[in-house]
Amino acid sequence: MSSAIKIGYPPTRNAGATRLCPIPSPLRMHRGGLLPHAQIAYETWGRLSPAKDNAVLIYTGLSPSAHAASSTEDTNPGWWEYMLGPGKPIDTNRYFVICVNSLGSCFGSTGPASINRITGQPYGVNFPELAIEDIAGGGREVVSGLGITRLHTVVGASLGGMAALAFAIAYSNEVGGLVSISAGASATPFAIAIRSLQRELIRSDPAWNHGNYSVNDPPTEGMRLARKLGLTSYRSALEWQQRFGRQRSQPKSDKVNSFDPEFEVESYLEYNAVKFAGNFDPNCYLFLSRAMDWFDVAEHGAGDLKAGFEKIKTRRNLIIGVESDFLFPIWQQEEIADILKQGQGETTFVSLPSVQGHDAFLADEARFAAVMAEFFATG
């Protein structure tokens, strides 16, 4: 079902370990419509046990690829390098780990940047409306393609945490454990506001052209501004206070009223936003971002949140939140944990005092490694 490929949104990176899972039948999308000829990019680490009972599926946040960690096939560090590998918290000596690039993304999986075979052009805004449930479904295609009928655990942070919840709801007999990190049963109006404005910044760039930009002339200016806004929500005010304070990055411009960046925090935003803007497809960003706003576990319970969660039949759940996260605040993690605790499974809720906000699962290696190692060492 799979073959090694060279993928990547420009600029291309070594994607030697990434494989493709073609989806034979047209995908029936959660909000309507069919997506034919879809494929999901993924990577794996470790070995599937003969009983096929040691598989861990990881969904990513909004923007990473399936390259969660290095391997002999791709020695570049992955986005969760400290978390998985031999002897690491998700120990690949014991577990067979799969990470998928989300459906709708642009690192090998089918998304708005993919060519629509009917028109010969990228789908753009003609891609079917994308929901978190579709992303969950994309991961499940890979799992079944690998001949796995039941996952040991499904794991995700941020958008990936929502996808993990969606997986556990939709395929409740196919997963034993759930790890949801810095996610939510639904998006708060604050998070919706931040993301809605990010999308508007992309759409306001004339180069966006109602989604019909050429791959050589994407709305990078809108992406740069949108990413800056995103960055303001990924850490915490306290972390920036400690890290940047009122440090100047450069002497004030000689030009009076240039309005050029002057503070270190402004240079940090500029550097990171520029880096991102050229490395992610704007339409994919729009679709993935909106999917987060739409997600709501209550919709799986006919409007009742508890009824939605009751569909989850995992035996072990780990819900991790970060006290300084204001995009997916700690009360959202507590809400998930509190409802799951009323079910049959064993649920652990961990509130971490990390200062890194929503990004702590990437940045606070020590705290996250300890909690995850404990969960994956037992059970």
Add this chain to the structure above:
Amino acid sequence: MSSAIKIGYPPTRNAGATRLCPIPSPLRMHRGGLLPHAQIAYETWGRLSPAKDNAVLIYTGLSPSAHAASSTEDTNPGWWEYMLGPGKPIDTNRYFVICVNSLGSCFGSTGPASINRITGQPYGVNFPELAIEDIAGGGREVVSGLGITRLHTVVGASLGGMAALAFAIAYSNEVGGLVSISAGASATPFAIAIRSLQRELIRSDPAWNHGNYSVNDPPTEGMRLARKLGLTSYRSALEWQQRFGRQRSQPKSDKVNSFDPEFEVESYLEYNAVKFAGNFDPNCYLFLSRAMDWFDVAEHGAGDLKAGFEKIKTRRNLIIGVESDFLFPIWQQEEIADILKQGQGETTFVSLPSVQGHDAFLADEARFAAVMAEFFATG
């Protein structure tokens, strides 16, 4: 020194109570340069006592005019209507209250939107660099123009709180009391990031034209986007959760992937941003916004914050902060109060549990009225 005028950034509103204070000599600006022919717009309420010892000066936040409250001359409600007037917390039966439009703003005071008499064109980005200290100085011109040598109290919230601190530092013998609300001894990197991005959104609008737009074609699109970002920082995630939840404002557009606003919170942002965008001059916004980033009490103490605060000689200080404010977080109010408590004056620190975040001084009338009434009833 003053005359009734008709002022206002378009669209004009009734400004019958607003008066102008011309500044005879060129203003020496804090960061260098001179500003000739400047004037400050202001309103007053109540009567100055024969001893001229009952004057309260109010500095506004970033965007309001001097019209803090209604009067017989202008019956329109002001931006702080509940706070001042006969029998109100700042009781105009007892106090003579002055509110100034900030230097650099566009409601009658001289700012980047004003005509430079030398060129016959608006100053635009050729306006001298504006600091909070200049805004404080503008208010002081009005005070001296009215023949007042010592204020009973200087009051301000947000940018106005910074201006009140700057007044108490620069004119320490001319003020007896200080009320600083939701301000800071300096801007945090988080607040700088939010404001820097707002400024970039305005400057990214092609209509901004490096500051040389015509008054008939201002960068309203950039202003609209900047205001949306501002609005995300003025309340709190919790208030929005209670107020909007996941309410839809309108049925989803029939058009697939229109990316039109769908949630109530998106409509709220759009409505308020559009309303603001046509009512404030973009260059003025840039200058006032940047002034907040630059302000730092430590600069008045040769780099030492405590030394900066030691210049303040007020006998009574009231420092109010709001627990849900993440633009000027509560620890910044506590910092001001803690340092002032080491001085000679009597300092009261009040931490309010309002849910309205940075805007609570406008929105949480009950809590703010009680605290302010107590301060102004005594002393």
